[in-house]
Structure formats: C-alpha cells, structure tokens
Amino acid sequence: MPFKRVIELEAAQAAIANDVAALLSQPCVPMGAAKPPSSTGVYILTIGDDVMYVGEAKGKKGLKDRLTAKHISGDDSHAIQRAFKMEFPDRSVRREHIKKTVFARWLEISPDHRVSAVERTLIWMFDPPWNVK
Structure with a gap:
C-alpha cells in the first residue's frame, strides 16, 4: 500500500508542475483588458x-469575479487596493492605475x-509581497 501512495504522490506532483508551467507560459494581460472565464483556477x-x-478562484463566478470585480473594484482591504491606497487615495484614480499597470495571467484548473x-506552490516559489497580510 505505501508504494501505491508514492506513485499517487508522484502523479500529483507532476500535475502541479504541469499546471505551474502552463500558467507561467500564459500571456500577461493588463487588468483593464482581462477577459478571464467564470471557471475555477489560479492567477x-x-x-x-x-x-x-x-x-485562486473557486465557486460559480471563478476567475472572472476575482480578477475583474474583487481586485479592480474591491474594497480597500483587498491586497491590490492596499498596495496602491497611499499613492492613490482616490479610488477611481487607483482603479485606473491598476487597470493600466498591473498585469494578470491565469489558468483554468479543477478540481478545487x-x-x-x-x-x-506558486506562493512558495515567488513569495509575492501582496500575499502577505
């Protein structure tokens, strides 16, 4: 039985590595031009x-909701809003800045x-500054 678990682990690691590689090969799109799907995935x-x-984006609204609603139009507690709040206290000016200067790439993935x-895995690899609360 333990040998079977090792094989399952190796298959899971390979699937994660393939997903990471696929995501990193996606083109970067300015947030203002992003048209992500409403499916689950990582961005x-x-x-x-x-x-x-x-x-990550899960649920019915998926990537579209996370990228176009939560990050661009979300409240000041969202990571991207916090990052620019001091420099752009006016929310409408901040949103326009985000749409032009922040780029996104995403990959549809399931299951959750x-x-x-x-x-x-990506957070571990890149240690992104906005992922720190």
Missing part, C-alpha cells in the same frame, strides 16, 4: 517582471484541491 498578478500576487495546491 498571477505582475508589475513588470515581478510577481506581486498569486491567487488542485487549484489550492497550485496556488500554494
């Missing part, structure tokens, strides 16, 4: 070459436990 927010945030595993 990365970047400024230039720097990974600033890694997130794999979404979480890929997100945690």
Whole structure:
C-alpha cells in the first residue's frame, strides 16, 4: 500500500508542475483588458517582471469575479487596493492605475484541491509581497 501512495504522490506532483508551467507560459494581460472565464483556477498578478500576487478562484463566478470585480473594484482591504491606497487615495484614480499597470495571467484548473495546491506552490516559489497580510 505505501508504494501505491508514492506513485499517487508522484502523479500529483507532476500535475502541479504541469499546471505551474502552463500558467507561467500564459500571456500577461493588463487588468483593464482581462477577459478571464467564470471557471475555477489560479492567477498571477505582475508589475513588470515581478510577481506581486498569486491567487485562486473557486465557486460559480471563478476567475472572472476575482480578477475583474474583487481586485479592480474591491474594497480597500483587498491586497491590490492596499498596495496602491497611499499613492492613490482616490479610488477611481487607483482603479485606473491598476487597470493600466498591473498585469494578470491565469489558468483554468479543477478540481478545487488542485487549484489550492497550485496556488500554494506558486506562493512558495515567488513569495509575492501582496500575499502577505
């Protein structure tokens, strides 16, 4: 039985590695032009070459809700809003800045436990500053 678990672990690691590679190969899109699907998945927010945030999107609204509603239009407690609040206290000016300067890439993934595993792996890899609460 233990040998079977090792094989399962190796398969899970390979699936996570493939998902990470697939996500990193996706094109970066300015947040203002992002058209993500409403499915579950993982996303990365970047400024230039720097990974600033890694997130997961689950539930009915999925990636679309997380990227276009929560991060751009979310309240001041969201990581991306906190990052620019001091520099752009006016929310409308801040939103426009985010739409132009923050880029996103995403990957549809299911099931939910794999979404979480890929997100945690990417956070471990990049240690993004906006993921710190």
